[in-house]
Amino acid sequence: MDGRVALVTGASGGIGRATAHALAAAGAQVVVADIEVGAGEDAASAIRAEGGTARFIACDVSEPEQVRALLAQTVAAFGHLDILINNAGVSGGAQRLHEMEVEAWDRVIAVNLRGPFLCARYALPHLMDRRGVMVNVASTYGLIGAPQAPAYCASKGGVVNLTRQLAVDYGPSGVRVNAVCPGYVDTDMGGQRGRLPPQQAAAALARREGNAARQPLGRQAHVDEVARVVVFLASDASSFMTGSIVTVDGGCTSTFNYAQ
Structure with a gap:
């Protein structure tokens, strides 16, 4: 990927950070974008410390003017x-x-x-110029119904079909659009467990690991x-x-989950 420029949103931690590192290791120049300034700066700095090229740009992806500025700064840099x-x-x-606040629903849809x-x-005008690539990180929850996750399932289901639709419209322009659907991944989305008391955080992790243990590969x-699959795409x-x-789910969407 020498000479290529990659923009990764939500890249301060988890799958995004791992993907940014993997792209940089493959030779890409990487823009680390995130709403979390400190963690985002740290992610970009870590890439540079390993010999890669990276720049952090703060952005809330739900805000049009911030996204417009993100793309403008990326291309300018x-x-x-x-x-x-x-x-x-x-x-x-x-x-x-029925228990969900409207504001909570709106926030999930706005970001996801x-x-x-x-x-x-x-990004698409720039990707068309370069016959570029888009990879959307969806979720297995965009393919199935899952307990107590109405907004998340709806948002990721939307990402799945948006991916297909963009592939139809932009394939003739030379732009490829694909999606990955991770299953249980060993990451703490949004630092949720970090905000819980230690006993509750441990219980949350145990529930997640217990669910992952019931899928064919038996682990998170x-x-x-996940990042390696994103880089492949x-x-x-x-x-x-x-x-x-x-x-990228350890087989969890391939079988009925026999909860014990």
């Missing part, structure tokens, strides 16, 4: 854009729909679905295992793939 990774996301907590729309909206994924190795929805 590096001259062009080849790869967009729409990774930024929030979980929205756990409750049934409006965010990829806005980033794609401002490491963030690097962003590379020429996947040159005849577009509109593909790739599960």
Whole structure:
């Protein structure tokens, strides 16, 4: 990926950070975008410490003017854009729909679905110039119904079909658009466990690990295992793939989950 410029949203931690590192290791110049300034600066600095090229740009992907500025600063800094990774996301907590506040629903949709729309909206002219690639990070929750996650399931389902639709419209322009659907990944989205008392945090992690243990591979994924698939989809190795929805889930969507 020498000479290519990649923009990764939500790149201060988790899958986004691992993906930014993997792209830089492959030779790309990487823009680390995130709403978390301190963690984002740290992620970009870590890439540079390993010999890569990275720059942090603060951005709330749900805000049009911030996304417009993000793309403008990216192109001003590096001259062009080849790869967009729409990774930024929030979980929205756990409750049934009738228990969910309207504001909480709106925030999940704003970040998880409006965010990829806005980033794609401002990135696509640049990607068309370069016959570039977009990879959207969706979720297995965008493919199935899951307990107490109405907004998250709806938002990720939207990302899945937005991916297919963009592949249809922009394939003739030379832009490939694919998505990955991670399952249980060993990451703390939004630092939720970090905000819980230690006993509750441990219980939350135990529940997650227990759920992951019931899937065919019997464990959570490491963030690097997802990042490697994202980099594959962003590379020429996947040159005849577009509109593909790739599960990275340890087999959890391949079988009925026999909860004991």
